[in-house]
Amino acid sequence: MLLILPHQEASATFLVGSCALGLSVLYGAGKLHDLLWILLYPVTLIQKRITAWRFLLEAPQLIQDGYANANGSPYVVYSPDWAHTFVSSKKLIEEIGAAPDSVLSLQAAAKELLQPQYSMHGFNWFDERGADGIPLLRTLRGRLTSSLPHFLPATRLGNSAIFDEMFEENEEKRPCINDMVLETVAHTNALAFFGKELVHNKPFIKATLDFVVKTIIIAEIVRILPASISPAIGRFLSNQFNAHKIIHETLEPVAEQRLAERELKLLGHKVPEHKDCIQWLMEQSSKTNPWTAERIIHELMALWFGSCHSMAMSIIFAVHDLSMHPEYVQPLRKEFEGPAYDSFEATGEGLPLMDSFLKESSRLSPLDSMSSRRKALQSFHLSDGTFIERGHWIATPLRAMMRDPANYAQPLQFHGFRHLDPSTLASLEHSQSFESPEPEKALPMTDATEWQVWGTGRLSCPGRFYAVAGMKQIFGLILTKYDLEMVDKEAPRSAHWRTCNVPRRSTPLVLRARAASE
Numbered sequence: 001m002l003l004i005l006p007h008q009e010a011s012a013t014f015l016v017g018s019c020a021l022g023l024s025v026l027y028g029a030g031k032l033h034d035l036l037w038i039l040l041y042p043v044t045l046i047q048k049r050i051t052a053w054r055f056l057l058e059a060p061q062l063i064q065d066g067y068a069n070a071n072g073s074p075y076v077v078y079s080p081d082w083a084h085t086f087v088s089s090k091k092l093i094e095e096i097g098a099a100p101d102s103v104l105s106l107q108a109a110a111k112e113l114l115q116p117q118y119s120m121h122g123f124n125w126f127d128e129r130g131a132d133g134i135p136l137l138r139t140l141r142g143r144l145t146s147s148l149p150h151f152l153p154a155t156r157l158g159n160s161a162i163f164d165e166m167f168e169e170n171e172e173k174r175p176c177i178n179d180m181v182l183e184t185v186a187h188t189n190a191l192a193f194f195g196k197e198l199v200h201n202k203p204f205i206k207a208t209l210d211f212v213v214k215t216i217i218i219a220e221i222v223r224i225l226p227a228s229i230s231p232a233i234g235r236f237l238s239n240q241f242n243a244h245k246i247i248h249e250t251l252e253p254v255a256e257q258r259l260a261e262r263e264l265k266l267l268g269h270k271v272p273e274h275k276d277c278i279q280w281l282m283e284q285s286s287k288t289n290p291w292t293a294e295r296i297i298h299e300l301m302a303l304w305f306g307s308c309h310s311m312a313m314s315i316i317f318a319v320h321d322l323s324m325h326p327e328y329v330q331p332l333r334k335e336f337e338g339p340a341y342d343s344f345e346a347t348g349e350g351l352p353l354m355d356s357f358l359k360e361s362s363r364l365s366p367l368d369s370m371s372s373r374r375k376a377l378q379s380f381h382l383s384d385g386t387f388i389e390r391g392h393w394i395a396t397p398l399r400a401m402m403r404d405p406a407n408y409a410q411p412l413q414f415h416g417f418r419h420l421d422p423s424t425l426a427s428l429e430h431s432q433s434f435e436s437p438e439p440e441k442a443l444p445m446t447d448a449t450e451w452q453v454w455g456t457g458r459l460s461c462p463g464r465f466y467a468v469a470g471m472k473q474i475f476g477l478i479l480t481k482y483d484l485e486m487v488d489k490e491a492p493r494s495a496h497w498r499t500c501n502v503p504r505r506s507t508p509l510v511l512r513a514r515a516a517s518e
């Protein structure tokens with residue numbers, strides 16, 4: 001209870017009087033709105049902080065709600081770390097793509113997410129991707145993509161053997177589909193990134209998969225803790241986990257050997273030929289300032305992190321979708337087992353039915369609710385006046401955009417052949433069973449112009465041609481080897497953390513050896 005003693009009465013009256021006077025002055029000056037703002041500011045601040053922490057568990061919904069209310073305009077969603085300004089119009093997305101790295105940086109955003117200084121053996125990325133990032137882009141867009149015909153026959157045999165080895169007829173002992181897919185993606189990527197010497201090194205492959213999980217754990221802990229203690233805890237955790245040390249210790253002699261071979265080759269000696277990313281990164285790096293073994297390893301670790309789980313999770317969601325929509329099994333098997341497969345293996349392109357099916361799956365189950373994330377290294381104005389403060393983020397609301405009826409007809413319905421061009425659709429046996437609501441808009445999965453899954457503009461994913469080819473092959477092996485059954489169609493299939501959407505291990509999907517009649 002507030003006691004007002006007689007000698008305090010005057011000052012209390014003065015205080016109330018001053019407030020009333022202030023109120024009337026502000027009111028008189030039309031400033032009541034400002035006063036209310038001052039009074040309500042602490043409440044707004046608390047509300048913002050609550051929403052910010054809700055972001056950890058409910059980001060997809062917060063982004064979706066913001067999208068629904070914004071009516072196409074930019075809007076802000078807070079996380080505990082920073083504000084995200086979401087833009088969805090073509091014009092503003094192009095402005096993200098056009099901004100220089102020194103202003104809006106993907107690399108700085110990725111650095112915040114992954115905390116590589118703790119999780120990647122001390123790899124300290126620069127905030128901006130300068131010209132020395134070019135060897136990586138040339139390796140992925142050029143050499144890796146054009147070498148798909150070299151890899152695909154080997155990965156088909158290798159992945160098929162992995163499935164046969166892992167799959168037990170005894171249901172009790174059968175591994176989760178998530179593990180089966182991850183093993184085959186790891187095998188594919190290990191061959192392409194590190195070469196055939198390391199692909200059968202089991203402790204190394206195990207460490208590379210562990211590394212991804214540990215990176216996420218370390219980065220999350222460091223981000224959630226107050227800045228005053230997070231570096232010390234980050235260093236402590238980094239010393240506890242040894243996956244990144246195993247990777248480093250295994251790759252270092254290989255990279256050193258390749259550098260030595262390059263020197264020998266320059267002196268005219270005959271050296272072994274290698275077709276993998278270690279080799280191409282080394283060859284593409286500048287002659288005057290060549291990448292060191294350390295730099296090559298760090299780039300490969302970052303690449304591994306960005307590619308393995310995203311490919312695996314996309315395949316797992318597609319397997320879920322196929323079990324929910326078994327009418328697609330027959331045409332997809334026919335495509336994969338027919339002449340179209342040979343042409344796919346020879347070029348790394350094709351298999352349009354599978355392409356459309358995988359694309360539709362990632363439209364409804366994207367791995368992330370946002371895309372084209374950039375950290376503002378300098379304050380930034382969009383052309384409509386929207387202001388992004390330095391240190392905060394701008395992004396696109398990927399999941400919400402892909403469920404918007406303005407972008408896709410019948411957006412919540414799964415149409416496995418939605419993205420198939422009209423003539424291929426019409427040529428299908430029983431084509432009337434496979435309706436596509438807008439075939440005239442069909443584009444292949446690797447298209448990055450209308451498809452935010454790969455990001456935006458010049459930074460859009462350079463590994464997408466490789467990723468899609470690898471995903472098609474593994475998905476095709478699953479659908480031709482096994483019959484799938486989703487035991488409980490209502491069971492939750494995914495879990496969220498921040499904006500990530502991951503397939504649950506507990507999803508009741510049963511695989512059986514393919515019935516002989518099929």
Ligand code: HEM
Nearest residue numbers: 307310311314372373453454455456459460461462463467
């Ligand atoms: C389903 C699998 C994948 C998805 C969904 C995916 C998605 C993305 C996205 C959204 C970006 C950011 C682009 C932007 O913000 O504008 C990106 C960048 C990148 N991705 Fe992928 N990616 C996948 C697989 C791969 C694979 C297999 C590789 C390598 C072989 C790869 C290499 C990269 C690299 C190096 C970047 C950074 C590009 C730069 O800084 O210019 N990605 N990816």
